Amino acid sequence: MSFFKRIGASLGLGAATVETVLNQNEYAPGDTVKGVVTVKGGTVDQQIEDIDLHLFTQYQVEKDDKRYYQTVKIGSYRITEGFQIATKEERRFPFSFVLPLDTPITFGKTKVWINTDVDIESGVDTQDNDAIRVVAHPYTAAVIEAVQDIGFRLYQADCEYAPRFHRRLPFVQEFEFVPTNSRFRGHLDEVEVICHPESDGIEVFIEIDRRARGLFGFLEEAAGMDESLVRVRFSKADLQAGRGHLSKQLEQVIRRFSR
Structure with a gap:
């Protein structure tokens, strides 16, 4: 050799x-x-x-x-x-x-x-x-479709460093939506959704960014108080109940925290 x-x-x-x-x-x-x-x-x-x-x-x-x-x-x-x-x-x-x-x-x-x-x-x-x-896990896809069904458009997604979630990986993937109908337009700037699919359901974090209105609203926004982070979980049964069921659940959550 x-x-x-x-x-x-x-x-x-x-x-x-x-x-x-x-x-x-x-x-x-x-x-x-x-x-x-x-x-x-x-x-x-x-x-x-x-x-x-x-x-x-x-x-x-x-x-x-x-x-x-x-x-x-x-x-x-x-x-x-x-x-x-x-x-x-x-x-x-x-x-x-x-x-x-x-x-x-x-x-x-x-x-x-x-x-x-x-x-x-x-x-x-x-x-x-x-x-x-x-592509999206079927449970994640169901959540994204449900958010779109109630009047939001997915316009951006990115992986962000997020150690506060204490997950296996140091980041989460955020899906950012903007309102497209009168139910939420004028009340919300955007909604950010984080999905953690599991074998028997999905954990969802929803960050609701309220639109600033008036002097108090402006001060809230300046102080970073205009956002609410909500944690919800949908079981396998919830996900199999159809888009209408999931859409209704998500709309109730977003409406509750968008006031």
């Missing part, structure tokens, strides 16, 4: 390569992600220590009046332990894992991707990134 080939492989030249192919590119939280990782040998035999898949997204952080995005790992999955890959050999490793329920949907600026990390002994690790499209 050429000394120069070994040196080149240790620097990443002529080393093994990796490619991850998913069975599909669209998933909802709770779905099973399936695919195959293919490793192709380079110009020399190499020892692969392990292969891991890492699920990533980004969330927004505000500090010193500046906003920036922070990358966070949602989950990690070991595909295989160590093995040796021969020159020009091809090895395929099927995999499957469940997309966590707190994976954000890829709406607006939110992105989710899978990073394939191949740890090569005495060499430069090889990696592969694959973006996936994450």
Whole structure:
């Protein structure tokens, strides 16, 4: 075996390569992600220590009046332990894992991707990134549709740093709605909704931003007192009762705290 080939492989030249192919590119939280990782040998035999898949997204952080995005790992999955890959050999490793329920949907600026990390002994690790499209969990979709049904339009969604919620991940995904009918227009500036789907229902946080009216309203807004954060939970039975039932429940909550 050429000394120069070994040196080149240790620097990443002529080393093994990796490619991850998913069975599909669209998933909802709770779905099973399936695919195959293919490793192709380079110009020399190499020892692969392990292969891991890492699920990533980004969330927004505000500090010193500046906003920036922070990358966070949602989950990690070991595909295989160590093995040796021969020159020009091809090895395929099927995999499957469940997309966590707190994976954000890829709406607006939110992105989710899978990073394939191949740890090569005495060499430069090889990696592969694959973006996936994450649609709303059925329970989250039901809540979003119900809010729209009662007279709101979804205009923005983003992942925000929110340690106060004490969740597994340091952020929450906020869905921002503006009123579109006379029932709420003039009374509310916007409504922000945060959804945490679970196996037997969904926890929903609703931040209601009341429109400032008159001097007292202006002072409330200036002091940050014009917002109410409401926590509600809908059971699986509530969600299966239909959009009309859920819409009515949400409208009652929003009306109660928008006065």
